[in-house]
Amino acid sequence: MRIGIVCPYSLNTPGGVQNHVRDLAESLIGLGHTVSVLAPADEDDPLPGYVVPAGRAVPVRYNGSVARLAFGPISATRVRRWLSAGRFDVLHVHEPISPSLSMLAVLYSRAPVVATFHTAMTRSRAIVAAQGLLQLVLEKITARIAVSDLARRVQVEHLDGGAWEIPNGVAVARFAEATPLPGWPGEAGTVGFLGRFTEPRKGFPILLDAYRRVVAHRPGLRLLVAGPGELAELGETGGIPDGVTFLGKVSEQDKARMLQSLDVYVAPNTHGESFGMILTEAMAAGAPVVASDLDAFRRVLDGGRAGELFPVGDAAALAGALDRLLDDPGRRSELAARARQVVAAMDWPVVAERVLEVYATAIEATSGVVADLEDPPRAGSVD
Amino acid sequence: MWWIVGVVAVVVLIATYITWTAARVDRLHARATAAQLALDAHLVRRAAAATELAELLERPELQALARAARDAVPEERELAENDLTRALRALPRPRNSPDLTDVVVASRRVALGRQVHNDLVRDALALRRRRLVRLLGLTRKHPQPRYFDVDDPILDEIMVG
The missing domain is CATH 3.40.50.2000 (Glycogen Phosphorylase B;)
Known part of the structure; x- marks a missing residue:
């Protein structure tokens, strides 16, 4: 599968979302998939080979901490170029409801979109002000993942939708x-x-x-x-x-x-x-x-x-x-x-398999076709 | 003279907005339909896995429920699927046997497919309620999508304990 992943925060700063994205991408690559991660970074930053830099991130105070975000016309161009070069089967964005690379990628994507919600983020004033835009973003997301029960409940209560819960993996090795x-x-x-x-x-x-x-x-x-x-x-x-x-x-x-x-x-x-x-x-x-x-x-x-x-x-x-x-x-x-x-049972490769099930579901919900049964029912088992 | 330009501009803007909204209505309905087809396929797959398990465990009542779920008419499908879920949950222990893997995986995919389907139906229904959409009858060619309303079919916990 060709998978595009968008991380809204610079991979050179520490953080839960960044660790998650890195572990997930490496596990998916380990399972034999083609993965490209788009993240804010300078061209000359030291980055793993699967990361495509999307330009310098601007520090923004958010949720009590400083997040480094990229959002603007230059970022938009890079996002579009990355999407068309990647020809992804599925686009997986993280934290898409703050103005970020993730949000841009959702808006420009033609592939089915899966979104992961990490923080238990409630409907802030900024979100309400941008209600129309937010609705467009949410509408383009086919499947939603929440990393905790709390994040899932916020989905249900504030963003009018459910989410599939897949907890963070543990990098056992x-x-x-x-x-x-x-x-x-x-x-x-x-x-x-x-x-x-x-x-x-x-x-x-x-x-x-x-x-x-x-x-x-x-x-x-x-x-x-x-x-x-x-x-x-x-x-x-x-x-x-x-x-x-x-x-x-x-x-x-x-x-x-x-x-x-x-x-x-x-x-x-x-x-x-x-x-x-x-x-x-x-x-x-x-x-x-x-x-x-x-x-x-x-x-x-x-x-x-x-x-x-x-x-x-x-x-x-x-x-x-x-x-x-x-x-x-x-x-x-x-x-x-x-x-x-x-x-x-919580090791990242196991968790990545669960995420792949969500990718498959998003692709199926876009095409209406359920393809390649890995283990098809044996002949004669159904009547 | 300027008022003509103004009127033309306003008309163009309104027309653009309507065209865009109509495309959005089509897109959301197409996606809800696709999700429903995918969910159907996973329900069939689960019924097949349950049939196979019933043969293996020699449980004719489970086999009958799997068949009923597969053959149910749309109005009775949700009830038949719930009956099948209950029967699968009530399977005797010890449960962590590889025989159950297929039915557990198929059930998880049903649950996931249903979650996604219902979210897409919700988006489509929200758009259908918009005044402009109703006024212009933009949904005329689309039947109203329905939620698929069943008990949570997740069986992962029967694999442990």
Whole structure:
């Protein structure tokens, strides 16, 4: 299949949409499809071979962060040139309802259009003002994908349409093949945490409390923490124990290496994470997981078979679970093995197959023809 | 003299807008029809997969429901498809067998086809309600598209547990 993908944000800036586009494109190429990604970039930016630069992106404040967008006559020309040179069977745009390359591509496309909605973006004033234009854009989209239930509900409530939910994939290989940070996890063991540790709902103080209990009889046990935030904001009165190392905010690469450096990963959250992406990443890195018994975590951890669960907020129970796991390498590798099976189903190539089903549906809904059954019903099976 | 130019310009603009709207009506109806054909094909494919599974598991009642879904007249099709979905959901455990793969994949494609079809029908119906479209009878040659209203046929969860 010839697939054109449009990313509205520059691939040289970090972000969820950019990571998604890159992982999806590489998975589709791995499955044997022809993929071209159009994204804002300068000609001389270092880019993967499948990316076509669409010109410099202009920084625009949007949704609380700065997005680099490209939208204007020069971008429009490049979009049209890219579309006609690509002769795509399907065009897949991301975040098409903000003025961007994605929106331009939708308007100019002759191929069936699939759109993925990432953020739970509601009908802003700008959208209402451009209602007529928005309707034209939405009308040209044949199939819509939402990456979360929240994004899907926004579709239903604000944009008069449904969406097919396909969660983000996990780049399993990237996490599984990373090398541990030098000197970690070490002889006496390492427990780890990744995330905004100053946010109460992440439950970091519960882990700190449990760590103090365990380290009392396990001298040398270390706690490795990564994530944005200032230690001072924690308001810890007892001070931070010596065995705790803070890495601060880490890059995607270092995140994988950090997760490889652990004997146990802990997710002590006190409130519902919608999906538990970080858990799946720890599982892909092969770190045994101990997590609060929240619905989302229990689902990802296969009811406790792919990771230990402890009662939400219970530092004593967490300390007990850590003690048991640190004493039992057999149990740790058992959990890691089951976790590997669970994340295999969320691996990007698997997710890309689901996206391909949406492409096929969009093409069929345009032509009215359902072609090439991969596995046709055997002769004689239907009467 | 200038008022003639003005009138001509306005007439041209209105005519352009009407032509464009008529093309838009045609396009949205053509797409809703195409999506319906595709959905039909996937429903047939699911019924075929269910028939095959029924033979394999020797469940004549499932076979009868699959046949009923395939042969149903349009007015009864939604009910027949719901009956088939319910029967598939009620299949006994253990369920994670490769025999189920075809019917699970076919059901997912039905669900996806229906989602897309209903979205396209919604777009077409919204345009049909526009005053200009109704006033000029731009939809005369297009029958009104209908939603395909069935229970969610997704069976992915029967593969686990």
